[in-house]
Amino acid sequence: MSFNILQTCARLHYAFCAYLPSHVCPLLVTANALKSSGPLGAGLVQASRSLQTSSQSLAPVPPLPEKGGKTRHGIIPEELFQFLYPKTGVTGPYMLGTGLLVYMLSKEIYVINHETFVAASIGGVFIYAVKKFGPQVAAFADKLNEEKVAKAQEVKDLAMTSLTQAIEEEKKEQWRVEGRSMLFDAKRNNVAMILETNYRERLHMVTNEVKRRLDYQIALQDLHRRMEQEHMVNWVEKSVIGQHHTSKESIAKCITDLKALAKATQAKATV
Amino acid sequence: MLCFPGALTQRRLGQVTLRELPDWLVLKSPRRPRDAIDMVQRGWQWYYRRYIDVKKGGVGGVAMLLAGYCVLSYVWTYPHLKRDRWRKYH
Numbered sequence: 526m527s528f529n530i531l532q533t534c535a536r537l538h539y540a541f542c543a544y545l546p547s548h549v550c551p552l553l554v555t556a557n558a559l560k561s562s563g564p565l566g567a568g569l570v571q572a573s574r575s576l577q578t579s580s581q582s583l584a585p586v587p588p589l590p591e592k593g594g595k596t597r598h599g600i601i602p603e604e605l606f607q608f609l610y611p612k613t614g615v616t617g618p619y620m621l622g623t624g625l626l627v628y629m630l631s632k633e634i635y636v637i638n639h640e641t642f643v644a645a646s647i648g649g650v651f652i653y654a655v656k657k658f659g660p661q662v663a664a665f666a667d668k669l670n671e672e673k674v675a676k677a678q679e680v681k682d683l684a685m686t687s688l689t690q691a692i693e694e695e696k697k698e699q700w701r702v703e704g705r706s707m708l709f710d711a712k713r714n715n716v717a718m719i720l721e722t723n724y725r726e727r728l729h730m731v732t733n734e735v736k737r738r739l740d741y742q743i744a745l746q747d748l749h750r751r752m753e754q755e756h757m758v759n760w761v762e763k764s765v766i767g768q769h770h771t772s773k774e775s776i777a778k779c780i781t782d783l784k785a786l787a788k789a790t791q792a793k794a795t796v
Numbered sequence: 797m798l799c800f801p802g803a804l805t806q807r808r809l810g811q812v813t814l815r816e817l818p819d820w821l822v823l824k825s826p827r828r829p830r831d832a833i834d835m836v837q838r839g840w841q842w843y844y845r846r847y848i849d850v851k852k853g854g855v856g857g858v859a860m861l862l863a864g865y866c867v868l869s870y871v872w873t874y875p876h877l878k879r880d881r882w883r884k885y886h
Contacts (some may be wrong), residue, residue: 594858600860
């Protein structure tokens with residue numbers, strides 16, 4: 526009765542396998558492993574994804590294949606059937622399987638004991654569960670996948686629309702830049718106009734000021750002359766009135782004398 | 797007779813003739829523990845990519861792993877299960 530460590534571990538393994546629980550847990554494991562990275566290969570998925578850190582990491586990842594390798598009855602790869610088909614036809618692998626099974630039973634390489642019945646019942650339940658709930662679980666997992674893909678697609682679409690919009694706006698800005706020269710022309714025109722206006726204002730101011738000063742001088746001269754005239758007229762009148770003229774002839778003589786005097790001074794002025 | 801490519805080192809199992817099989821096995825056997833780990837890793841990657849990492853996988857991917865596990869543990873416990881045999885002489 527010498528159990529070494531390996532045999533104990535192997536015994537536990539076999540017991541675990543034989544007593545594989547038939548409730549929901551392994552099915553979920555199955556489903557998850559089928560559709561997503563899964564607990565079985567979870568750590569190693571990272572290893573497979575590490576390929577993306579190579580020099581080609583910027584290229585889009587190739588899409589997953591639609592269907593995996595085919596298996597018949599769930600556990601025998603289709604390749605075996607294809608391999609044996611040319612020599613033994615369709616029933617070849619089944620005959621091989623039957624022969625192997627009978628050989629192992631007869632030589633008691635496979636021993637029938639209580640665990641056989643346990644394994645058979647668990648196997649039966651497993652097969653029943655897979656057949657009955659397989660499609661539903663598959664549809665559920667597909668739905669989860671599609672939701673994930675739809676979300677990612679949404680993000681991608683959003684990014685694409687925003688980027689195309691940005692491109693269009695950029696193009697519009699470039700078009701606007703072409704009008705910049707017209708803008709500068711208009712500004713230059715404005716500035717020239719302002720300068721012109723200023724110049725003309727100042728010209729007007731200068732003219733006005735000069736005209737004012739000249740008008741002042743003219744008014745001054747007029748005033749002088751008027752005052753001289755008035756003063757002279759007043760003085761002549763005063764002196765004529767002071768002479769006390771008695772008759773009309775003396776007044777007429779005074780007037781003719783004054784006229785002759787005026788004429789003489791006018792002639793002197795024009796000379 | 798199909799002519800298979802090149803040197804013995806570059807052929808896969810399906811392309812090796814029976815005569816060359818022992819030499820091929822010696823050639824492909826791991827020399828350092830690192831090689832063994834690499835072989836296991838490559839094998840797992842191949843299996844994973846072919847049967848599990850697909851859009852619409854079937855039950856085969858995981859079921860084959862479980863079946864292999866059952867077989868392996870049966871092989872490991874056979875010395876103990878021998879005692880439950882029904883016949884005395886085989």
